[in-house]
Amino acid sequence: MTASRMVLRSALCWLGLSPLLLLVIFPFAVMISTALKPIDEVLAWPPRWLPDHIAWHNFADMWLAADFGSALLNSLGISILATLLAIAIAVPAAYAMARLELPAKDLYRQFLLVTQMLSPVLLVLGLFRMAASVPLGDGTLVDTRFGVILIYGAFNIAFAVWMLASYFATIPRDLEEAAWLDGCTRTGAVLRIFLPLAVPAISVTAIVTFVAAWNEFTVALTLLRDPSKLTVTLRVVNLVAGRYSVQWNQVMLATLLATLPVAVMFATLQRYLVRGLTLGAVK
Amino acid sequence: MRAVRRAAPLLLILPSLLLALAVIGYPLYEMIRLSLADVSRFGQIRGYVGLANFARVFADPVFLSALLRTLEWTIAVVGGTVLVATPTALILHQNFWGRSLARTLVMLPWAISLSMAAIVWLWAFDGDHGMVNASLRSLGLMSGNVQWMARAETAFPVEIGVGILVSVPFSVTILLGGLSSIPGDIYEAASIDGASRLQAFRFLTLPLLRSFINIAIVLNVIYVFNSFPIIWVMTQGGPDNSTHILVTYLYELAFRLGRPGPAAAVSLVMLAIVFSFTMIYVRLQAREQSA
Numbered sequence: 001m002t003a004s005r006m007v008l009r010s011a012l013c014w015l016g017l018s019p020l021l022l023l024v025i026f027p028f029a030v031m032i033s034t035a036l037k038p039i040d041e042v043l044a045w046p047p048r049w050l051p052d053h054i055a056w057h058n059f060a061d062m063w064l065a066a067d068f069g070s071a072l073l074n075s076l077g078i079s080i081l082a083t084l085l086a087i088a089i090a091v092p093a094a095y096a097m098a099r100l101e102l103p104a105k106d107l108y109r110q111f112l113l114v115t116q117m118l119s120p121v122l123l124v125l126g127l128f129r130m131a132a133s134v135p136l137g138d139g140t141l142v143d144t145r146f147g148v149i150l151i152y153g154a155f156n157i158a159f160a161v162w163m164l165a166s167y168f169a170t171i172p173r174d175l176e177e178a179a180w181l182d183g184c185t186r187t188g189a190v191l192r193i194f195l196p197l198a199v200p201a202i203s204v205t206a207i208v209t210f211v212a213a214w215n216e217f218t219v220a221l222t223l224l225r226d227p228s229k230l231t232v233t234l235r236v237v238n239l240v241a242g243r244y245s246v247q248w249n250q251v252m253l254a255t256l257l258a259t260l261p262v263a264v265m266f267a268t269l270q271r272y273l274v275r276g277l278t279l280g281a282v283k
Numbered sequence: 284m285r286a287v288r289r290a291a292p293l294l295l296i297l298p299s300l301l302l303a304l305a306v307i308g309y310p311l312y313e314m315i316r317l318s319l320a321d322v323s324r325f326g327q328i329r330g331y332v333g334l335a336n337f338a339r340v341f342a343d344p345v346f347l348s349a350l351l352r353t354l355e356w357t358i359a360v361v362g363g364t365v366l367v368a369t370p371t372a373l374i375l376h377q378n379f380w381g382r383s384l385a386r387t388l389v390m391l392p393w394a395i396s397l398s399m400a401a402i403v404w405l406w407a408f409d410g411d412h413g414m415v416n417a418s419l420r421s422l423g424l425m426s427g428n429v430q431w432m433a434r435a436e437t438a439f440p441v442e443i444g445v446g447i448l449v450s451v452p453f454s455v456t457i458l459l460g461g462l463s464s465i466p467g468d469i470y471e472a473a474s475i476d477g478a479s480r481l482q483a484f485r486f487l488t489l490p491l492l493r494s495f496i497n498i499a500i501v502l503n504v505i506y507v508f509n510s511f512p513i514i515w516v517m518t519q520g521g522p523d524n525s526t527h528i529l530v531t532y533l534y535e536l537a538f539r540l541g542r543p544g545p546a547a548a549v550s551l552v553m554l555a556i557v558f559s560f561t562m563i564y565v566r567l568q569a570r571e572q573s574a
Binding site for chain 2: 119
């Protein structure tokens with residue numbers, strides 16, 4: 001293809017995408033612009049994209065108002081532990097799906113499919129009653145981070161098994177079989193040969209699970225009460241919900257801080273994700 | 284030894300089954316029980332009443348309008364998503380400068396939680412200080428400010444728009460997977476046979492893409508039907524119950540109005556609908572694999 005045709009084609013492609021890209025970028029522009037403004041500029045009409053003064057103190061104000069530090073720690077702890085739980089349970093199951101003769105494999109596959117389709121919000125009342133019926137310490141699982149971790153873990157297993165099994169199936173068997181011939185036990189071959197090869201797949205799955213837990217709203221909203229236990233998403237929503245006057249510059253700064261790390265992580269991994277998800281969704 | 288080997292795969296999937304039993308199975312059982320019971324607002328079961336909760340729910344005008352609105356919501360969001368995602372995927376499948384940047388940008392909304400996206404758009408559509416009003420006015424498209432979220436006639440379409448925007452990346456992903464599975468040599472064969480590019484698109488790409496579009500539609504229907512945070516954060520089903528869909532209505536019944544019995548009944552009705560869509564998806568997949 002000649003260079004001039006490539007230029008034309010690239011211009012047309014970008015032009016075709018531009019309305020969508022505008023809508024994708026618009027909320028980020030709103031977040032950044034509002035987060036940097038002092039409140040009198042936020043409430044001025046007409047609003048302008050660039051602030052006259054950059055209000056650096058928004059950061060400290062928001063951090064205090066939202067107790068953002070402890071919210072970050074809660075989100076981080078809950079998401080990491082939920083991810084570990086889901087991965088620890090999903091890896092053996094995915095190995096069985098991909099490598100072993102699993103009796104009733106089709107049944108298990110349908111079980112995974114159905115659990116994947118169930119969104120927690122449909123079961124939310126039952127989840128609350130389940131949590132309330134499990135005694136823990138002085139109370140129950142209600143208003144504990146442990147309860148949230150358990151539920152996030154459970155709802156991510158189907159996806160994790162699905163994704164891991166489709167990756168595991170692409171790891172060649174020969175290496176493991178060669179290890180058996182060299183006198184390695186089946187378990188030994190799994191630990192020394194298979195798992196190291198599966199690390200990339202496990203990391204991608206772990207990151208998707210982490211992001212899902214980090215972004216989750218409904219279960220946290222239902223289960224968590226004590227302000228010191230709230231996650232970032234809940235904290236940010238609470239800065240808006242039911243308030244008579246909302247400090248929008250603080251809110252936008254908080255959404256930006258809650259969103260940016262995950263968005264960057266996601267953008268760098270997007271290639272692998274596309275592969276894994278299409279394998280899971282279509283095959 | 285042979286028995287151990289036979290049992291090993293089952294042992295490996297056992298933890299996943301146990302956790303699902305505790306966190307999905309038990310809550311499901313509890314909800315079936317609640318839906319058939321007379322339950323106090325504190326969750327005390329006072330006796331079983333058969334299908335009375337279902338009857339009450341189906342006689343409730345708020346439920347019926349939420350059911351209808353769920354239909355509108357699902358059709359509008361899924362339809363809009365497919366209409367946006369299909370051309371987007373076709374463009375992203377082309378070879379052009381900056382394609383990987385374009386892909387990353389298109390996928391970006393996926394990384395943002397629905398509740399955060401809802402908050403940002405809520406502020407952008409703010410009637411007195413929002414950037415949407417300001418931008419539309421500076422473009423000369425409007426003369427006065429619109430209080431978008433104050434009335435269902437404007438709030439609900441805004442929510443639909445946000446729903447479409449956040450659903451596009453997932454659908455583009457599925458369609459791109461479909462496009463990359465179409466072998467390139469059929470296009471060569473077609474061009475040798477004298478087919479124009481438009482004909483190749485009409486008679487090769489679209490039919491081959493159709494099964495992936497179907498899968499994207501069904502999966503989106505399931506996700507969108509269940510989508511809670513956008514409407515809950517932006518309008519909480521208000522003003523005056525005018526933007527409730529079934530999930531937000533169910534949440535309000537259960538945790539705001541203290542009516543666990545009817546709420547469980549609504550959940551079960553929704554579960555039945557999701558289940559039937561899942562069956563459609565299984566059918567489509569089976570057909571896809573045998574084709």
